[in-house]
Amino acid sequence: MLEAINLTKRFHQGDIDVTAVERFSHRFKAGITAIVGPSGSGKTTLLNLLAGFDTPTEGEVRVQDGGKEVVLSRLDEGSRAGLRLRLMGFVFQQWNLIPTLTALENVAFPMLLAGHKRKERQERAAFLLAQVGLEKRLKHLPHRLSGGEQQRVAIARALALDPPILFADEPTGNLDSASGERVMELIYSQARKGRTIIVVTHNLELARQADRILRVRDGRLLEEVVQ
Numbered sequence: 001m002l003e004a005i006n007l008t009k010r011f012h013q014g015d016i017d018v019t020a021v022e023r024f025s026h027r028f029k030a031g032i033t034a035i036v037g038p039s040g041s042g043k044t045t046l047l048n049l050l051a052g053f054d055t056p057t058e059g060e061v062r063v064q065d066g067g068k069e070v071v072l073s074r075l076d077e078g079s080r081a082g083l084r085l086r087l088m089g090f091v092f093q094q095w096n097l098i099p100t101l102t103a104l105e106n107v108a109f110p111m112l113l114a115g116h117k118r119k120e121r122q123e124r125a126a127f128l129l130a131q132v133g134l135e136k137r138l139k140h141l142p143h144r145l146s147g148g149e150q151q152r153v154a155i156a157r158a159l160a161l162d163p164p165i166l167f168a169d170e171p172t173g174n175l176d177s178a179s180g181e182r183v184m185e186l187i188y189s190q191a192r193k194g195r196t197i198i199v200v201t202h203n204l205e206l207a208r209q210a211d212r213i214l215r216v217r218d219g220r221l222l223e224e225v226v227q
């Protein structure tokens with residue numbers, strides 16, 4: 001479904017070379033995979049490569065698209081964006097909602113990009129917002145919502161097109177523990193639908209609830225713990 005093969009990413013910053021991800025290989029399975037590691041160990045860089053926001057210096061990302069296996073990292077940016085829209089949802093640490101759109105419009109946005117009809121967009125967006133407990137916040141702009149509420153809108157948006165793969169990069173990093181737990185429950189509950197969930201978290205309690213934990217350090221995969 002989703003596989004990293006010898007994935008390497010080097011950044012050149014002036015005359016300094018940083019290897020953020022180094023020969024990372026892993027075949028991601030359905031269910032929840034937590035990625036843990038110290039700050040600067042390359043977790044965000046890795047997610048960006050897996051989701052095709054960025055391209056590797058070496059190695060490749062392969063993904064199953066319909067019946068065929070595609071080398072995501074060899075596609076151009078437009079094709080990667082198209083594939084991401086069909087196959088992937090992404091929840092960022094800083095929720096990244098569009099500030100001028102209401103909660104409903106933010107959730108409907110990926111469906112707009114995918115060419116869905118207005119009525120269908122609005123119905124599904126309202127349904128998803130109700131699922132994350134925000135049925136009374138449809139018309140709110142992001143700045144009128146609490147951090148936990150904004151993150152729940154971001155989760156609803158990530159699920160808008162029913163993606164088989166869901167990424168979350170420290171989705172609870174900016175939340176208090178109660179809203180963090182609620183957000184994580186929502187993300188984890190998606191695994192029951194057969195999705196592949198890949199979540200970066202500093203919270204070891206949350207990592208323990210995953211099906212497997214990948215420990216990374218200095219861009220390398222140290223070990224996989226199956227729970």
Ligand SMILES: Nc1ncnc2c1ncn2[C@@H]1O[C@H](COP(=O)(O)OP(=O)(O)OP(=O)(O)O)[C@@H](O)[C@H]1O
Pocket residue numbers: 011012013018019020037038039040041042043044045046
């Ligand atoms: N665009 C960039 N240009 C140069 N160096 C970068 C860039 N992005 C990341 N790096 C470097 O790559 C390394 C890995 O960064 P990354 O953001 O992936 O770490 P992380 O594990 O997500 O850290 P954190 O837990 O703090 O979010 C860091 O040393 C960082 O400085």
Ligand SMILES: [Mg+2]
Pocket residue numbers: 043044045
């Ligand atoms: Mg990070």
